[in-house]
Amino acid sequence: MGRRTIFTGTFVHTPTSNDLQILENAAVFVDENGKIVHIDENATSNTARLRHDLADWSGAELIYSHENEFFFPGFVDTHIHASQYPNAGIFGKSTLLDWLTTYTFPMEAALADKTRARDVYGRCIARTLANGTTTAAYYATRNVETTNLLADLCLKAGQRAFVGRMCMDQNSPKWYVDETPEASIAAAEESIAHCLKVDPERRLICPIITPRFAPTCSAKLLKGLGDLAERGKLPVQTHVCENEAEVKWVQELFPESTSYTGVYNTAGLLTERTILAHAIHLKKEEIQLIKEKNVKISHCPVSNLALTSGCAKVKALMQEGIKVGLGTDMSGGYSPSILESVRQATLVSNVVALTDGPGAKLSMAEALYLGTQGGAEVVGLGHKIGSFEVGKEWDAVLVTLGKVPEIPVEPEPEPVPEPMDTDESSESKETENGVLAEIEVNSIDEKKPAANGVNGSKDATVTNGVKATNGINGAKGPNASNGTKTATGTTDTGAEEEDAKPKIDDGIIDSAVDIFGWENWEEKVAKWVYNGDDRNTTAVWIAGREVYRQGGILVTWPIDATA
Numbered sequence: 001m002g003r004r005t006i007f008t009g010t011f012v013h014t015p016t017s018n019d020l021q022i023l024e025n026a027a028v029f030v031d032e033n034g035k036i037v038h039i040d041e042n043a044t045s046n047t048a049r050l051r052h053d054l055a056d057w058s059g060a061e062l063i064y065s066h067e068n069e070f071f072f073p074g075f076v077d078t079h080i081h082a083s084q085y086p087n088a089g090i091f092g093k094s095t096l097l098d099w100l101t102t103y104t105f106p107m108e109a110a111l112a113d114k115t116r117a118r119d120v121y122g123r124c125i126a127r128t129l130a131n132g133t134t135t136a137a138y139y140a141t142r143n144v145e146t147t148n149l150l151a152d153l154c155l156k157a158g159q160r161a162f163v164g165r166m167c168m169d170q171n172s173p174k175w176y177v178d179e180t181p182e183a184s185i186a187a188a189e190e191s192i193a194h195c196l197k198v199d200p201e202r203r204l205i206c207p208i209i210t211p212r213f214a215p216t217c218s219a220k221l222l223k224g225l226g227d228l229a230e231r232g233k234l235p236v237q238t239h240v241c242e243n244e245a246e247v248k249w250v251q252e253l254f255p256e257s258t259s260y261t262g263v264y265n266t267a268g269l270l271t272e273r274t275i276l277a278h279a280i281h282l283k284k285e286e287i288q289l290i291k292e293k294n295v296k297i298s299h300c301p302v303s304n305l306a307l308t309s310g311c312a313k314v315k316a317l318m319q320e321g322i323k324v325g326l327g328t329d330m331s332g333g334y335s336p337s338i339l340e341s342v343r344q345a346t347l348v349s350n351v352v353a354l355t356d357g358p359g360a361k362l363s364m365a366e367a368l369y370l371g372t373q374g375g376a377e378v379v380g381l382g383h384k385i386g387s388f389e390v391g392k393e394w395d396a397v398l399v400t401l402g403k404v405p406e407i408p409v410e411p412e413p414e415p416v417p418e419p420m421d422t423d424e425s426s427e428s429k430e431t432e433n434g435v436l437a438e439i440e441v442n443s444i445d446e447k448k449p450a451a452n453g454v455n456g457s458k459d460a461t462v463t464n465g466v467k468a469t470n471g472i473n474g475a476k477g478p479n480a481s482n483g484t485k486t487a488t489g490t491t492d493t494g495a496e497e498e499d500a501k502p503k504i505d506d507g508i509i510d511s512a513v514d515i516f517g518w519e520n521w522e523e524k525v526a527k528w529v530y531n532g533d534d535r536n537t538t539a540v541w542i543a544g545r546e547v548y549r550q551g552g553i554l555v556t557w558p559i560d561a562t563a
């Protein structure tokens with residue numbers, strides 16, 4: 001079991017669509033099981049932060065966000081092909097059907113090699129975690145052994161994952177196809193059994209039935225997988241109406257069906273646990289069917305633009321009451337980042353608005369919702385993750401934005417040669433901008449929390465922010481936080497005011513998001529949405545466990561994945 005942790009500072013989330021909530025000076029109490037047990041939305045002082053049942057929370061770790069940092073719910077990628085990670089960015093001018101044969105089938109077939117699969121899957125998990133993806137609905141390959149390896153690796157890394165063995169028994173290369181529907185179903189069952197064995201309570205890993213898409217699946221296979229989903233009450237993921245040529249092909253292959261979506265319905269594959277990716281070229285009757293069956297949609301804007309598939313009318317689907325989340329669809333999509341999908345979702349909706357009117361536009365808040373709470377609902381975990389609420393699990397990202405250094409008002413005096421004497425006073429160090437000042441700041445901050453009354457919780461362990469603790473970026477350490485506290489009038493010691501003097505390099509990280517200091521929180525979030533990347537991900541937690549910190553993954557989930 002982990003330890004109790006109090007996260008404090010700024011929290012940003014979208015508990016409902018188009019509702020960007022920013023909680024400044026809040027505190028979220030996470031118990032040893034990774035559950036949020038209390039949220040103090042007005043923790044304006046350290047005393048207030050610990051107001052909640054002090055005795056019980058002594059010994060808890062305290063992690064706080066600094067000025068220009070915020071906690072955000074982990075992203076949910078509702079559609080990603082882990083096996084295609086090496087091809088991210090490689091798509092040329094292809095469209096879906098030639099992209100599959102040129103790039104995708106050969107890459108997936110090559111992952112029958114366990115060493116190669118370990119490398120590809122390991123890197124995919126590391127990269128998605130670095131981008132803040134705490135939950136992923138993964139497509140693997142036909143190969144059972146390495147699909148199972150993907151489940152093991154997700155478990156080991158602590159990433160929440162739906163792991164699907166790819167089922168396909170027709171219209172595929174001879175060297176990459178299931179021989180019969182029965183063989184395909186048996187292989188799917190084998191992989192399902194493995195997932196349920198390594199994580200019987202489905203705490204992190206859940207098997208997902210994965211017919212590739214209707215053209216590569218016989219009616220018999222689709223029906224068999226539908227039965228399997230019904231028997232095990234298991235989730236299903238597949239593709240629908242991605243590309244016009246594909247839709248036409250499905251009509252030819254399944255002439256008895258009136259629509260592409262109808263093919264899946266006939267097979268019993270449409271339930272509330274089904275995720276259909278793309279849904280660009282849907283007929284009206286298909287939208288009604290999706291709505292009736294409470295099927296979920298994975299919107300993959302990056303892929304849809306990259307493969308010239310089209311622009312899904314997401315806002316219209318949402319207005320129908322259909323639940324939508326975002327998918328990277330890597331490597332149809334070139335990026336493993338849901339943040340990239342968030343920004344592209346808004347841009348795709350702007351393109352739709354050119355023909356359908358401004359009502360088709362997704363706001364930034366709506367797109368962030370699709371990437372978190374919306375995605376959580378798509379994968380059936382809306383009650384467990386996706387926003388910060390009591391009773392949910394702590395799946396979160398600490399986002400750090402880069403602060404632009406203040407420009408000195410007065411011109412710099414003539415440069416003075418570096419003093420040779422290293423025994424200078426701490427006061428003179430503070431006036432400098434360099435490394436020495438940083439060291440001084442950190443050493444002061446080690447002592448500071450005692451003066452803040454945090455030690456009122458007896459033996460509460462105070463962590464001076466994740467980065468400072470880790471020593472990765474002491475420069476932007478607790479001092480920035482002090483500045484915030486002073487500004488909000490919560491400082492209760494004179495010593496803190498002394499510490500609060502701005503340092504030129506406070507909050508600077510190497511990132512594309514430059515914060516000048518005059519932005520409000522909504523503007524800061526917007527700058528992150530449109531310019532941010534994995535450099536802004538400082539740390540990631542899943543079910544309360546820290547699973548990523550910039551610079552390397554910490555494996556913290558104590559389950560033997562080698563079994």
Ligand SMILES: [Zn+2]
Pocket residue numbers: 079081239277329332
């Ligand atoms: Zn896909």
